[in-house]
Amino acid sequence: MVHEPAASLTGLFPGLLFHGDAGRGLFSRLFHGRTAQREDCLFSDDAALDIRSLSFSYGRKSILRKVSLTVRPGEICGLLGPNGSGKSTLFRCCMGFLHPQEGHIHVRGVNIAHMPPSELARHVAYVPQEHRQPFPFLVRDMVLMGRSPHMTGCFPVKKNDLDIATGAMERIGISHLADTACNQLSGGQRQLVLIARAMAQQTPLILLDEPTSALDFRNQLAVWKVLREVAEQGVAVLVCCHDPNHILWFCDRAAVLHQGSLLVEGPAREALAQDTLSKVYGGECVRLSTASMDMVCPQRP
Template sequence: MTLALKSLAFGYRDREIGHAVSLSLAEGEVLALLGANGAGKTTLFRSMLGLLPVKAGEVMLDGKPLSAWSRRERALRIAYVPQAHAAPFPFTVRDVVLMGRAAHLRAFAMPGERDRAIADAALESLGITGLADTPCTEISGGERQLALIARALAQQARIIVMDEPTANLDYGNQMRLLAHIRTLAGQGLAIVLSTHNPDHALQVADRVALLKDGTLMALGAPADTLTPQTLKDIYGIDVVIGRVEGSEALVCAPRG
């Protein structure tokens, strides 16, 4: 299962936010998207999912235009983890995760025993089984974020699009989630995620895409793409990148 963007222009109504974005996502790959606030990351994600009409170019899913797939067919293949938001209704965490099974059910059908088992396995994989019967209106933003990720896992799609999945998580849950993302990629899933933390991209990504003012500034291996110069171009600060004693991971820190 592959996802590809070909010379994509995207935005809202009469406002173009980005243009000429071309990239692809392959099975077993983690692609990290970085860019400053307002660079167009969320709009790009919503466009590649078909939630917003593209202004030019094309989104290809497994070699076919995204528009050629029905909504149900897309949902069986692509899962979306939006940024955590306030829950409008007091659904339990388990119910939210079960919503990920919707594409697998017939119209008006109720989740069955297998669906519940899959949802419970997703909860357990993220360490939030203890929240299963808690209303989403009574949990923290970080816990809601984990519930949305569990919902995507329960969907059992082969492509997962994650919009800043670690943004509301504490450090421990961030590290556990990044490790889980690598595990999923090892199982053949294709994952694209956005982040503001270069360390996370260096830790988990196979490739990194840098978005600036709606255009793709760079695309490549993390160590080659995330450099002091490219990060200064994006965020306007001087940084250093290197290794610290006791770890083989590259880390990024402000210079001086």
């Protein structure tokens, strides 16, 4: 267990009492049912991802300022942010590529700062946006690579890993593609393969970097459907996404990054209110709501 520095004790929320090592097991189980429903409980112990007042800067150029964000098991959080809002930097901090100057990132209560990649990969899975590979691995092998954080030693592929990878392909519904080479797949299928790989990694948290940006509408829907199923299995999913409609339609919660700080965070329909959209997109769009559906449309002249 990584030691909790005293610096994080600044914001004394009640939930913090349960955050220490001692209280974790019993209290979190006792309070799980109640705390999961409470929106105001920022530091809940059962959060799959808990980012607290994260700040990052390249030299003197500040990229992220005091960003706090919580994602709970079984929910999809959509991260909306225009280009240059610090979204990728936030992702890179969560994956341990960058080390924030301030703040902490906890995955299921474990501080991931300065974790070696081998350990971090058992906590966070990452689905990259682009996937151009010089070597056309088979889908079967690509999904199996998700097991590598759990493998040890020489000749590390064991029967158990093969079974888990097969299971992941079945759950995502790509078993029929198992013996296809990755470069012969469509963009949507490739994205599903990478999601299956992240599933095989068996982490409590999956990060996706614009999973639908290069896909046609049908494939976009297919990917979101799979993501909902993944979330239902108790995985926390953080998706960065450029389409506010997708976040309204498919995400439980939304977080909006604007110029390096978190503008708003909350249930998707509430977070993407008209004033948030106006701030982020400069009054170019309008939020329409009907009884069954919410939508963000361009402003008519």
